[in-house]
Amino acid sequence: MIHIAALIAASLALTDGTRAQALVSYNIVGDGIPESLTGAPGDAARGRALVLDRSTTCILCHSGPFPETRFQGDLAPDLTGAGNRWSTSQLRLRLVDASRFNRETIMPSYYRNDGLVRVGRNLAGKPILSPSQIEDIVAYLATLRD
Amino acid sequence: MSVARTIIAAMLLVAAPALLAGEIPQDARHSGYSFMGPDTRAMQDDDTSNPGMLFVLDGEALWKTRSGSAGRACADCHGDARESMKGVAARYPAFDKALGRPVTLDQRINLCRANHQQATPLSHESRDLLALSAFVAHQSRGVAITAGDDPQLKPFVEQGRALFVQRQGQLNLACTNCHDDNYDKHLAGAPVTQGQPTGYPLYRLEWQTLGSLERRLRSCMSGVRAQAFDYGAPELVALELYLMARARGMPMESPAVRP
Amino acid sequence: MASALINVPPKAKRGDVIEIRTLTSHIMETGFRRTAAGELVPRDIITSFTCRYNGTEIFRADLFPAIAANPYLSFFTVAKDSGKLEFEWIGDNGFVSTASASITVE
């Protein structure tokens, strides 16, 4: 089964005059997104830095094999072995829109800009992460093997 | 056995408003105090080391200071706050008949200034407003919260609850996702609390000053990357009211100290 | 409005070691922060605290930006005579604040 995500948001004028960014298109195949959002593989080293950057929120909720990071969250599963549990295709869709798997999840959809309420004025219409950031994180998580 | 249980349940329904689905039961409600380390607790426990008490002191002075063109002080109408203000903050936000909606303690202070002192309103988070509200709230220390009991407030409590459970912001999280479903867990090492509003206005170490519950709520909204409601917005008042109603029965701690 | 909270035991026995605690309102702006426009916020801190016991200095502190807002200080002295403890905070921009407390020594 193949879904084509609807990505046209540019015509939606927002209250402060900014416009929603158009997201790059992607194809969902089964329970994943097999193709890179950027058309190129991500950089695992940059991905690791992003996962550990408190502002991107991974480490706020997740713990993982990061001995140098003292404060890790326990709101979400440990990322140890994530690369064994999921293929890069599955990891990519989980980052892009985890709510697709569980409506009740507290994991934000990192590459989505619709269906959100009261988004901060400066962030409206923007996804949390860029396609290249998603790819970097996917590349890093894929290396997490037990 | 099951009969006895039914009777107990029925008695509870009479004694206290029924819990809404997902709400934290009375005996499981914990103040942010219980999530803090011993050092921050010690700072709150001793009035001579609690920096919030500096504001209470200022508020006590302001209580007796004449203000506005009416030339009246709070004390001229309300007398000794230790008597007249005892338990008042535990009932706020309260329904204002003239306005037909709930008002916060800060809004009540400014209504008093406008209507009885002919004084200009104090701005949100200004030192004087925080000092006065801290002084008034301090008189309710140990008093159980009853805000929201007034039946006229029912639709506003419900509005607040709807906002509490609504996902919002770029992170698409509702208050309830963390503060009902995940308290006791950790956000990057910091405990997630139940978000009980028992100590406001409170001295937050992060702020290095006293702040209102509205400031805290706005800060939470920024945290989930939502557009924060303006100070005094009806939505923020409704949220504050719901939080107080959700903390029904918990003792007031103002001015509390929090990380 | 500058206010201070002073905690001195009102009564003590001669020779007792007593604790004195003070808390005073001050933002203690470090001078290292910047506004959103990039301008440095000028330093505004308390730089000195002195406690005198019946006119004699018994404790003095030099404070730096690393002291938290609303500075708290606790220190000790031997209760010698009944009288007055005077406190003085001096800081940037001509800041001066004083307070006093009396003690009865028996």
Added chain:
Amino acid sequence: MPSTRRQFLHLTVAAGTIPIVTIRPIEATPAMLGTAIRNVVGEAQLRTGKIRLDIPPLVENGNTVPMTVSVASPMTAADYVKSIHVFNEKNPQPNIGNFHLGPWAGRAQVSTRIRLADSQKVVAIARLSDDSFWQVAADVVVTLAACTEEVN
């Protein structure tokens, strides 16, 4: 405000106040700490012992960290503590406070609350009446606030 810069920006905003951006300032270096200590101690030898520094090893917020320094001293006219000096390793400035006392104190102990910009070492030094210097150090881990205020 680009969200990816949040790690570096601690914004404090209240109505009626200027939004303040605390860009993590340049850290004091171990050399600066050493210089600050030498300014107090001079060429004297620094010994360990006698002085104790009570500070939580893990603090919930670096803006207000309680701290107590005490020195084992009889506090007599012949043997007392003249002063206590506290330093940090990574704030923009290495000094925290100098505290001057004397035999009349009865007990050589001072408490205050300090700011620590990051997890770091805190050093306390006592100068005794014989002009000997005694030092103690403690490592403090600062939990960064999970949620900070932002300008919207």
